[in-house]
Amino acid sequence: MTVSTFSELELDESLLDALQEKGFTRPTAIQAAAIPPALEGRDVLGSAPTGTGKTAAYLLPALQHLVDFPRKKSGPPRILIVTPTRELAMQVADHARELAKHTHLDIATITGGVAYMNHAEVFSENQDIVVATTGRLLQYIKEENFDCRAVETLILDEADRMLDMGFAQDIETIAAETRWRKQTMLFSATLEGNAVKDFAERLLEDPVEVSATPSTRERKKIHQWYYRADDVEHKTKLLVHLLNQPDTTRSIVFVRKRERVHELVAWLREAGINTCYLEGEMVQAKRNEAIKRLTDGRVNVLVATDVAARGIDIPDVSHVFNFDLPRTADIYLHRIGRTGRAGMKGTAISLVEAHDHLLLGKITRYMKEPLKSRVIDELRPTTRAPSEKLTGKPSKKVLAKREEKKKEKDKEKPRVKVRHRDQKNIGKRRKPTAATTTESPKVDE
Known part of the structure; x- marks a missing residue:
């Protein structure tokens, strides 16, 4: 059955009203695939990258369950959602509150970077849904401060990241x-490889497997191309030129390593570009301040690693720059999903050195569409493009x-002489007789 509107999903009026107020009338592909089996109480194994609406895909059936079966008295949480990062936990909780605004459901978060006293109310008061990060939640479970016995649905978001x-x-x-618990839902950006599926087999029982990659129409909202670069210095010049363009209003620049973050931020600041950054070891207060500076418009550029940028949701990102190409194609999809959201158009630009072309080939095969190369006249590369095809497959030559x-090499190997005597059949060896066996000497006790 094809689901074209939320009203066809038999959701409560309170949830439909909240969806309508947010301007959502048609479910996304992952929502249409995941919500019906989840409403039936089935375990769900979902694959959907960032920006496809997967959060609502598990929140709506969870909220509907709480509305259909209200508790008679207050108690510990019935829905537990586990996320890899604090930022994602906060975003999921905010999204849940928006969808549950016309209900009487209580939603709380348990994350690191927050004093124990601030979580005391989560333990003492009634909570229907708790969104948590693993470390702090496990600490409270071991201390017997968090009661898991009432949890009816366990939801794992971004399981691949965890x-x-x-x-x-x-x-x-x-x-x-x-x-x-009666139900488990696990969502991941990709189900490629065996890691996530093997993990899911240990936690889920006869799950319905659903997946949704962005449609061609959605992907076309994100314009993608790349520039060839000679070296890091050339890449930096290209990036500075692109960041100074008038249509580049709010950007995220991705790098692979934490060390590169500080180098690039220094280079951009020398070029007069005000920049903030995220790195994995930052304390929560500094992370929040960096994100706030970008969303407030005090700076227009954020430099981040993939680890540091997990779970953040920044609105109105016009451009995503891959200063370093990611190691895998699904991370590339995660990165570019930061732009072109909420029906807006976006741009994803990669800066590619010669040694990156094999990675570029993997990305194009994964995306099933070629990335076009562009050139800036005054910043043309001086080195030639690699002769091998972007597919990464060696030519016949x-x-x-x-x-x-x-x-x-086979000719150069020394030949072993095969002797006739080595090939003789020496027959079976005779078994030793009783006469030939020797008894071990007895020891007087």
Whole structure:
């Protein structure tokens, strides 16, 4: 059955009113696929990248369950949502409050970077939904401050990120503590590889597997291309030129390593571009301040690593720059999903050195569409483009040369002389008789 409107999903009027007030009338692909089985109480294994509406895909059925089966008296949380980062936890909780604004449901968060006293009300008062990060939640469970016995639905958001961050054992411990639950939902940006699926098999029971990649129409809202660069210095000049363009209003620049963050921020500031940054080791107050400076318009550029940028949701991002290409194609999809949101158009630009072309080939195959190359006249690369195709597959000529080299090496190997006596059949060896066996000497006790 094709679902074209939220009203077809048999959601409560209070939820439909909240959706309408937010301007949402048609479910996204992941919402249309995940909500019906979740409403039936099935376990759900969902694959959807950032910006596809996956948060509402698990929040709406969870809220509907609480509306359909109201509790008779106050108690500990019935819905537990676990996220990899504090920022994502706060965003999910805010989204849940918006959707539940016409209900009497209580929603709270448990995250690191917050004093214990601020969480005391979560333990003492009635809570229907708790959104938490793994570390602080596990601490409270071990201290017996958080009661898991009432949890009916466990939701794991961005499970692939949690596995990357080494939280697998923590999540399994949390899942074991919520063993009385009736439903589990796990969402990941991608189900490629065995890691997430193997992990899901241990936690989910006969799940419905749903996935939704952005439609071609959605992807076309994000214009993508790349510039070839000779080296890091050339990439920096290209980036400065692009950031100074009038249509570049709010940008996120992605790099691979934390060390590169500080280098690039210094270079951009020398060029007169006011920049803020996020890195993995920043304290929460500084992270919040950096994000606030960008959203308030005090700066227009944020430099970040993939780890540091997990879970942040910054509105009206006009451009995403890949100063360093990501190691995997699904991370590329995560990155560019920061722009072109809420029906707006966006731009994703990659700066590519010669050694990046194999990665670029992987990304184009994953996206199933080629990325076009552009050139800035005054900043043309001086080096030639790699001769091998972007697919990363060696040409027939290269394969033939490899075969010749292999044959030459085989010729150079010393030949082992095969002697006739080595091939003789020496027959079976005779078993030792009783006469030939020797008894071990007895020791007087």
